[in-house]
Amino acid sequence: MSTRYTIDKVSGVISAPPSKSSMQRAIAAALMSQGKSVIHNPSFCDDSISALSMARSLGARITEYPEKIEIEGGISPINTALNCGESGLAVRMFSAIVATYPGIITIDGKGSLTKRPIKMIEEPLTSLGVSVRSANGYLPVQIKGPIKGGRVTVDGSQSSQFLTGLLFALPLAENDSVIEVLNPVSKPYIDLTLSVLSHFGIEMENIDYTLFHINGRQKFRASEYTVEGDWSGAAFFLAMAAKGGRITVKNLDINSHQADRRIIDVLRLAGSHVYTEKGSITVERDKLHPFVFDISDCPDLAPPLAVLAAICNGTSVIKGADRLKIKESSRGENLVRNLSAMGAIIRMTGDIIEISGGQRLHHELLQSYGDHRMAMAMASAAIMTDGGVSVDNTDCINKSYPGFATDFKLVGGEILI
Numbered sequence: 001m002s003t004r005y006t007i008d009k010v011s012g013v014i015s016a017p018p019s020k021s022s023m024q025r026a027i028a029a030a031l032m033s034q035g036k037s038v039i040h041n042p043s044f045c046d047d048s049i050s051a052l053s054m055a056r057s058l059g060a061r062i063t064e065y066p067e068k069i070e071i072e073g074g075i076s077p078i079n080t081a082l083n084c085g086e087s088g089l090a091v092r093m094f095s096a097i098v099a100t101y102p103g104i105i106t107i108d109g110k111g112s113l114t115k116r117p118i119k120m121i122e123e124p125l126t127s128l129g130v131s132v133r134s135a136n137g138y139l140p141v142q143i144k145g146p147i148k149g150g151r152v153t154v155d156g157s158q159s160s161q162f163l164t165g166l167l168f169a170l171p172l173a174e175n176d177s178v179i180e181v182l183n184p185v186s187k188p189y190i191d192l193t194l195s196v197l198s199h200f201g202i203e204m205e206n207i208d209y210t211l212f213h214i215n216g217r218q219k220f221r222a223s224e225y226t227v228e229g230d231w232s233g234a235a236f237f238l239a240m241a242a243k244g245g246r247i248t249v250k251n252l253d254i255n256s257h258q259a260d261r262r263i264i265d266v267l268r269l270a271g272s273h274v275y276t277e278k279g280s281i282t283v284e285r286d287k288l289h290p291f292v293f294d295i296s297d298c299p300d301l302a303p304p305l306a307v308l309a310a311i312c313n314g315t316s317v318i319k320g321a322d323r324l325k326i327k328e329s330s331r332g333e334n335l336v337r338n339l340s341a342m343g344a345i346i347r348m349t350g351d352i353i354e355i356s357g358g359q360r361l362h363h364e365l366l367q368s369y370g371d372h373r374m375a376m377a378m379a380s381a382a383i384m385t386d387g388g389v390s391v392d393n394t395d396c397i398n399k400s401y402p403g404f405a406t407d408f409k410l411v412g413g414e415i416l417i
Contacts, residue, residue, distance in 0.1 A: 002365060005379040006388030007413035010244035010285075014237060014407040016229030016251040018043035019258060020400050024051040024089055025193060026225045028097055028168055029200040030071035031055040035222030037200075039069045041251075042227055046399045050085030054094055057082050058101075073222060075101050086111040086399060089161050091139065095121050096165030099130045099145040100172045108140035112329065112370055121162050124152045128173075149173030149216045156184035156209075158323070164193045171202045171218035179212040185296055185323065188259035195257055199223055228253050231260035232300045232373075233401040234281070236380045237411060238263055239304040241283040242272040243311040244383040247411055248282040259298035266293050266305060270312055290314035290357070299323035299331075302353070303377030306335045309355035310344045311384055322351040329369035338366045338378055342385070363387035372399040379408065388414075 023043035028051070030037035042048070042064075052069070056062055059076035062069060075097075082098070084090035084107060091109055095118070098105040108114075119137035126132055129148035134141040147169055154163055163181060167190075170177040184190070187209050194206060201221030205213040229251035241247035254261070254276050264274050264281060269291040273284040290312045295302050302324055309316035324332035332348050339346045341364045345356040361384045368375035368391055375394045382388045397404050405415055 001417070002390040002392045003394040004388055004390045004416040005382040005408065005413060007244065007382050007408070010237070010241045010247050010383065010411050012411040013248045013250065014410050016231070016234040016249050017045070017401050017403055018227040019230035019232070020045050020047045021089065021189065021192060021258065022196070022227045023048045024087070024093065025164070025196040026227060027051045027055050027071070028093060029196055029220060030222070031058060031060045031073050031075065032097065032168065032172070033073040033200055033220035033222040035073065037071045037073060037222045038224045039071065040067065040224065040226040042069045045402055046085055047087040047090065050083070050087045051090050054082045054084060054090060058098065073220070077101065077103070077105065080105045082107045084109045084113070086113045088113060088116060089164070091118060092121060092159065092161035093165040093168065095141060095143060096125065096147070096162065096169040098143050099125055099147040100169050102146045104142060104144045106140055106142045114139050120155055120158070124154050124162070124166070127152050147173050149175030149177040151178045151180070153180045153182065156181040158185070160184065160186040160189045163190065167193055167197060167204070167212065167214070170214045171204070171216065173216040176216050177214045179214070181210050181212070184209040186259060187297055188257055192257040196225070199225055228256055228258070230401070231256060231258045231263060233404070235260055235263040235301060235304040236376045237407065238267060238281065238283045239308040240380045240383050240411070241285065242267055242270065242288060242308060243285060245412070246282065246284040248280055250280040252279065252281050254281070260301050262298050263301055263304065266291055266301070266308070269293065270308060288312040290316040292317045292319070294319040296320035296323060300373060302331060303335060303373045304380065306339060306346070306353065306355060307377050307381050307384070310339055310346070310357040310361065310381070313358035315354055315356045318353040318355070320351055321348055321353050329371035329374060331371060331374065334367065334369050334371070334374055335377070338374070339381070341366065342381065342389070361385050363389060365390045365392065368393045368396055370396050372396045372401070376401065376404055379404070382413065
């Protein structure tokens with residue numbers, strides 16, 4: 001089933017959804033704390049719901065309210081078979097966290113996650129005294145702790161998500177630890193992890209993101225935590241405004257550790273008017289010119305930036321496209337397929353995407369490939385056409401932004417199913 005999106009002019013004020021990256025880290029920290037933590041402005045997207053379900057299975061007592069979630073922490077599993085849905089962060093982060101428990105726990109997932117490799121977690125966990133058995137490098141994975149601590153080397157070239165799990169788990173190990181990270185990427189996400197850990201009472205030494213010194217036998221401190229607005233979801237609307245009018249997105253922290261805060265840097269590079277106030281960002285249309293930007297630390301920006309580039313007059317270059325391979329879909333290749341189908345001039349060579357923009361594109365039935373960011377990017381591409389766009393399987397948007405359709409209508413769009 002496809003969904004039709006049309007929009008001629010972007011105008012309005014919306015509030016950014018809660019960040020699932022921030023939310024899932026807060027859930028993990030609350031689970032590992034003794035006592036009651038309170039998470040304000042919670043996210044109820046599919047990935048966050050999966051993380052909450054895993055925390056419940058691991059023994060957390062959780063009470064949900066519309067504006068907050070209360071979590072009584074402490075890992076004492078009531079179910080040793082966990083399902084992380086389609087959340088890549090959840091499987092990589094909780095694989096290390098469950099290793100703090102001296103028993104067997106199995107983690108499985110569904111959809112595209114079952115096709116995403118997890119082999120990168122096996123050797124590091126094994127070297128730390130954990131028994132790990134996977135299905136030839138894929139889910140399901142069986143883990144038996146406890147994690148002992150020590151020195152470990154992690155490949156950080158594709159993702160920081162497993163590193164995040166180790167940063168959560170090793171403070172509870174019996175021994176002190178040193179993590180050596182090879183070719184670290186997504187440094188802003190590492191900063192977000194360290195910020196959440198510090199908020200819940202965990203400290204460690206970070207040496208240029210390549211060495212982390214962690215004292216064992218630490219304790220998480222139950223806390224109140226407010227989930228910040230999600231720059232990843234807001235990026236689609238901010239990019240639309242650069243072409244189609246003016247929009248203000250509230251609930252955004254300009255000083256956030258979120259990597260996708262860089263969207264405002266690119267919008268300025270492309271010539272947009274960007275106004276920042278405390279807690280909100282406004283973008284206003286202007287004549288756009290091409291840009292060059294490296295997404296190595298913020299790969300989730302690739303979909304909205306590819307659409308933005310198709311709007312700009314001239315050839316834009318997006319570097320770091322090799323980060324797009326192990327996502328919910330082969331995101332770089334699928335961006336090329338969809339935008340080419342609309343008449344855009346776009347090609348990917350190695351880790352470079354080049355887009356020659358400026359022409360009006362035509363309506364087409366576009367594929368989401370079951371990828372939430374692909375679906376939102378293609379919906380936002382409606383601003384570049386006379387007849388809008390149709391996108392298949394848009395239910396996948398609920399993975400990160402269940403309120404996307406509501407906000408699309410609030411800024412002047414129409415949706416037909």
